[in-house]
Amino acid sequence: MKRAVFIERDTLLNLATTKGGQPPSPVLLEDFRLNEAAKSALDRLKSADFVLIATTNQPEISRGNLSRRDLDRMHEILRAAFPIDEIFVCPHEEEDDCPCRKPRAGMFHEARFKWHLAFGQSFVISHRWQDAEAAHIIGSTSMLIQSPWLGHGHHDLVVRDLDAAVDKILVHHLHRQVA
Numbered sequence: 169m170k171r172a173v174f175i176e177r178d179t180l181l182n183l184a185t186t187k188g189g190q191p192p193s194p195v196l197l198e199d200f201r202l203n204e205a206a207k208s209a210l211d212r213l214k215s216a217d218f219v220l221i222a223t224t225n226q227p228e229i230s231r232g233n234l235s236r237r238d239l240d241r242m243h244e245i246l247r248a249a250f251p252i253d254e255i256f257v258c259p260h261e262e263e264d265d266c267p268c269r270k271p272r273a274g275m276f277h278e279a280r281f282k283w284h285l286a287f288g289q290s291f292v293i294s295h296r297w298q299d300a301e302a303a304h305i306i307g308s309t310s311m312l313i314q315s316p317w318l319g320h321g322h323h324d325l326v327v328r329d330l331d332a333a334v335d336k337i338l339v340h341h342l343h344r345q346v347a
Contacts, residue, residue: 271301
């Protein structure tokens with residue numbers, strides 16, 4: 169079984185602005201900007217043999233505000249820039265009651281089946297409570313980046329930024345190898 173790091177796409181892999189108190193996902197290709205600072209952190213995880221999987225809720229597809237073509241192009245840009253193995257997307261709105269929409273764990277279960285993942289040795293990095301809840305459901309460790317969207321639910325660790333999350337994961341990984 170392989171270990172994975174699940175990474176929320178928006179604000180960690182691509183830059184997002186805050187609008188109405190929330191960081192909206194880009195709906196136009198020209199608004200999609202990579203978070204170049206993420207590259208070295210992802211390279212470090214990849215060097216430690218983690219499967220890197222981006223996860224993202226994209227309800228703007230269901231609302232008709234984001235074309236699947238533009239979303240696919242955004243993801244091509246991500247894959248070209250970062251060592252991402254897979255990107256899982258839920259295109260549904262919250263009202264659709266979809267089992268893959270975070271905080272539910274459908275995308276994570278699909279990834280486990282496809283990549284033969286050990287959830288107990290995997291991590292979820294995000295800035296939102298929904299990802300921490302999904303991590304809790306699947307039995308993975310959540311690493312939340314300090315933000316206004318942490319919520320009050322379960323989360324394992326809160327860190328200052330992506331580099332700090334990767335540092336914690338790699339220390340944990342090395343500790344397990346020695347033990």
